[in-house]
Amino acid sequence: MLQAGRNGGNAAPLRLGALFLGAAILALPWFATGYLVHFATLLFMFMVLAQSWNLIGGLAGYPSFGNVVFFGIGAYTTGLLMARGGVSFAPSLLAGALLGTAFAAGVGLPVLRLHGHYFAVATYATAEAMREIVNNLTGLTGGGMGLNLPLMAGSERAVGVYFYYLMLGVLVAALAVNAGILRTRLGYGLLAIREDEDAALVSGIDATRYKVIAFGLSAFLAALAGGIYAYWITYIDPGNAFDVSISVTMLVMVLLGGSGTLWGPPVGALVLMGLTEFLWSRFLEVHAALLGAVIILVVLFLPDGLLAMIGQGRRGLSPASLLQNLRRYSV
Amino acid sequence: MTKSFGGLAALRELTFEIRSGEILGVIGPNGAGKTTLVNHISGLMKPEAGDLRFRGQSLLGLGPHRISRLGIARTFQTARPFTRLTVAENVLIGALFGRSGLTRSLEAARARLDETLRLLGLERLKSTRVLHLTMADRKRVELARALAMDPDLLLLDEVMAGLNPTEVGEAMELVRAINRGGMTILVVEHVMKAIMGLSSRIVVLHHGEKIADGRPEQVTRDPAVIQAYLGARYAVGRG
């Protein structure tokens, strides 16, 4: 009943295509270069992040501009436990994810009482404040000099493949969580909150509880991604673990693909990362500026996201419809 | 109970009751505090003094969602269904979160959804997104959502506003049908025909106070009421 993007339906060729794609993804490490495996892993990570943002921003309608704080908490918790505490990966990762979730629940209670702009800036400020704090606590975290994690045993190739599958696994879990929610009470409740919170309240929805749950789940996934990132890249610092552009990238990916849908975030992530990669290799210098321009274009011309546009078929892709999008929100 | 907004007291020393199974009309000139009253009962606003009791249980301190689950549902003055969701999704939400909602399974909620759609004649539109609907249909969707919650008390806030005379007649019939099923209804209205035709009792508010309370024929002849609506001149020599 709820929009789940353009899923396969019952058309046999589509099913076959999906199966082939799935097989290709699973088999990728065997026939791809190390670079491609790395890129794919990064792509999966951003898909996870986009999916996590979708829970609070797309479904509940609370535009968080600071979700990177959970990523960073996951990264640093995992990093510190492994580097300073000698703890092995799995428990460190779990600890990072749980700490991120706890943080979301704690900060969420006051912050989720805010709406719109206030919420956006409060989350942004939280992430930035955390970055500054981590940066200043040099004794504990290594501050601006960063933290080095122990290297995983094994060849570079083998390690790369390990993280590929790990990140893929988390992605599948993130998709499952999203898909699961969309069919349950929680999903309907969040959508109602997004549409009209007061009307949702008088319809019997415990908005506070649901918002915190969405926020917590979002944090869990983001922190998980962060913890894996830390061990994968083996070096984190406040700049890369709490980078504000990661927050916005997640958001733009969801916007690009289609907010509130199941497949929107991964599609958006794929397109944006593909674009970034293309720009980077061709236009090293202007890359970041072009990314800014791309963001502007996306938000102006594709307010509903790519999936919606594709869903309208040829009509959706025409210049006329793009222009119409441009005018939609004008004064 | 008393509530002040930045210096203006919107409701003052208001005491009234609504009896089970009746249709209570609430009227009064603009700004009298009718919608504020509905907001208080549904929990979106809190009184500064006084108490609100529903079936002996105090509603003070309960959030709107808890109040809904006790069996109170409401509509809004400017209808507020969930616009980007479909009609079915809107009503399903009422069925899922209303009084019996939390103990219902999804299938049972779907059954309630279908029942309610039928009652309000919305089956045809069930997969349409609300943003494509007319105002009258949106009001029906909002009403359906409220009904799907299985309330014992229904608060209708100016549900007739913006409807043409035919639609008003239909709406009145609907309200009567719902009331015949045992529902207690509080109707805030400006449309006199509807209020006079539906209410067994009317409460008149003016500047946040109750100035009359009684049967429709009595209330419309009450000089205080006439004065409130039309000014002192018209009150003299009547009733």
Next chain:
Amino acid sequence: MLFLQAGINGILLGGIYTCVALGFSLVWGVMNVINIAHGTFVMLGAYVTYWAFSLLGLDPFLSVPLSMAVLFLIGYLTQWGLINRLVRAPIFMTLVLTFGLDMLIVNLALMAWKANYRSVNPRYASLSLSAGGLVVPYTRLAIFGVSLIISLLFYLFMTRTRTGRAIQATRMDLEAARLVGVRIGRIYGLTFGISTAMAGGAGALLAIVAPVSPIMGGAYLGKVFLICVLGGLGSTAGALVGGMVLGMFETGAAVVFGPGYQDAVSLVLLLLVLILRPSGLLGRAYY
């Protein structure tokens, strides 16, 4: 004594903050747009002053009106071309738009001017007023004075001119203003232009006392938001007080915790204010 010096420095700094905040809150209040790129416009204003100084030898105080004019134009065009398209869109879309804009401008600046810090050093920069152990450079006093003048002009424009009042009317009730014949598109253009002009003016003043680089505007979002939340949207006096309070908090924090914590202070303060303010002041009005 150290605190007194810090306090004075803070108040003087606050003048600049006030100008920045006035511009930011204008756009927020009138157009309901939070301009993430606002700090970047401050940066552009600083660069106008820098280039005017190093290429033309123009005294920085004299280039304040120049920066303001240039930034007004940039702002007006930006609004007309971009912001205008999304004024009625959901909030997070305008946030993303201004974020993208910010990213674009900052990186173009980085490409054009590189990341090295520039400074504007007029000959009188080192002259200062000393009294009782306190040192106040004349430039800082002058900057404070000019920022007060700019703020006053802003206030007068908003309340005494016809255009200013049209802007206020638009802010209070868009539909009513439209009905009365106010041309909303033009008003929005002017509003945004004034906002960026204020940012430009602040940037020009900032260039005199702080190093200029493409990334200098980054910290301002948190700061202006705090000032707006503290001082109230649409209140010039509020922005003034808020600016000075923030200035003092920052310099005070630098003394107590160390210079690295200066920016963190405004962020933590912001969070505290947002969290502790009674929800009645922040939530949407019901009816």
